[in-house]
Amino acid sequence: MPASRDFTAAASAERPLLVGIDVGGTSIKLGLVDSRGETLAYQAIPTHAETGAADAADRMGQAVRALYAEAGVAASDVARAGLATPGPLDIATGMLLHPGNLPHWHNTPIRDLVSNACGLPVRFANDANAAAYGEFWRGAGREVRSMVMFTLGTGVGGGIVIDDVLLEGCHGCGGELGHIIIDCHDDAPNNSLDILGTLEGYCGSYGVTGRAEAALARGDASSLRKRTGDGEELTPLMIAEEAEAGDQLALDVVLDTAKYLAIGIVTAVHTIDPESVVIGGAMTFGGAGHPLGERFLDRIRSEAKSRMFEALRDKVSIDFATLGSDAGYLGAAGLARRDAP
């Protein structure tokens, strides 16, 4: 959220108003949003995950009241809140189960804690699903009927929206596109959940660095060797930097990541047949407008089209997300506007 962003004035906002909350391992983003998705006020607060969920919920309540004050709106103008958290979670009971990046919050009734602290009914959703809904409502997918989103970061998340309905599944596991299997062989890389051959195992940050490490271990020439030899940790950012500086091994790792993601995209397209595929998250090698990011996207498109039904090649768009880290709170608010808790 850029500090310079123009907020919508309360007088021109479309009622009812909504609160969107996106909980991450490091920070919690909160926005006061109108029914068209215009933001009236925004705050990010530290998660301080180690102090527990109840404390964080209290601070969310304080932040929400600060948003009302900042925008000059009454609590009675606000209808509902949307709350996005990392999974796994149980939507029906509002429970956070055992998210890897919130170890102190396991088995917490997070929805009700936040609802009480904010004085609002809360629509609860998985963070990747909320981000997908945000992009569908206000971002890269705003002109389409249906959209599949992949979120690249430490893990790989996903979200599916069909005709304005988020596909959450019977048990809250719909759209878990990081855990589709793209390699059926027994020697496929493992992922964080001990599942062999998943998209995340290839395109999550550890999959990407793991391929670079394997190539270095084979003795391939690379400028990455000097940096890791100097004691730096091998990261996707380092790989991006060396790829930009002309290192072939690093560039191959980036373009192979594009190929594996494209294979996951084809699977999603042949399952969902959406109008649009959107790629977001922190690990897009610079993303839109950046030379390496655009090269990454071009490779994704060409690899996906080479494996896609001919009839779909010119019909399914593949683009970067446009909302950045705003997608989660906007999507949470957007879900809250449509769904009673």
Added chain:
Amino acid sequence: MPASRDFTAAASAERPLLVGIDVGGTSIKLGLVDSRGETLAYQAIPTHAETGAADAADRMGQAVRALYAEAGVAASDVARAGLATPGPLDIATGMLLHPGNLPHWHNTPIRDLVSNACGLPVRFANDANAAAYGEFWRGAGREVRSMVMFTLGTGVGGGIVIDDVLLEGCHGCGGELGHIIIDCHDDAPNNSLDILGTLEGYCGSYGVTGRAEAALARGDASSLRKRTGDGEELTPLMIAEEAEAGDQLALDVVLDTAKYLAIGIVTAVHTIDPESVVIGGAMTFGGAGHPLGERFLDRIRSEAKSRMFEALRDKVSIDFATLGSDAGYLGAAGLARRDAP
């Protein structure tokens, strides 16, 4: 359709009545069905694909009128027909595009031909999708909210039903689960559409026989060698017979097919998160109640559960379809009951 099947009497049928038509490369199945999915009358006629779509549509119209006469119902009691055909097809325009098993019917306005011949508005659908809807409405999925179906045969088809809505996609390619990619390697087997590493390339009949041929070519011992040496064509049925007779290579081919299908199932489950997965089609190695079929299903279940989110392992059922070749016409009729053309 067993000849001995008890048909529902017209007097006890729930109006409006529907016609379901399932067009295959060899035969066309037609049923007169009531609004609960009970069949009043049924016929199968030869496709005679080589005489063209217009001729077949005329014969469908005659068969439909024969069904009315057999059941003793008036044409005015019948509201709509559902028509299922092999894809690819264009649902919006009612066009059959270029199905591999109906070469003389390419680029035919099949929906309107059948509508005119039968005197009914026609709901047009892909045959695998219609079969999935049939199983959801009347078969293995009748107790669940959402279901993913895999159809094993020469090719691998699929269908997805969520909350009683068939997922057909933006361009009629939703649920094409044979064309999800389970092998991201460049040496993966190819499929009928020249896509590398698809589920169909592993679990379609040519994928199954291809793995057996490769093992025989490596010199592995097998009773299959004698039969193929005697000039018999290697088929999935032959593999099933030799597996039952105790041949290890043949059994391994069957159980590997189960593993690859399980990998595709996990991908679909982590995407859709359904209540139930249903496996149908002709190539289920005997299917329910048959020792090899049950062993095939047990292996599918164990391989899928070993790769599935822990939270889903006991929640997502995996079972054989129950309607056999009735699924298509029943599903077509079921879709027609809900959708105006």
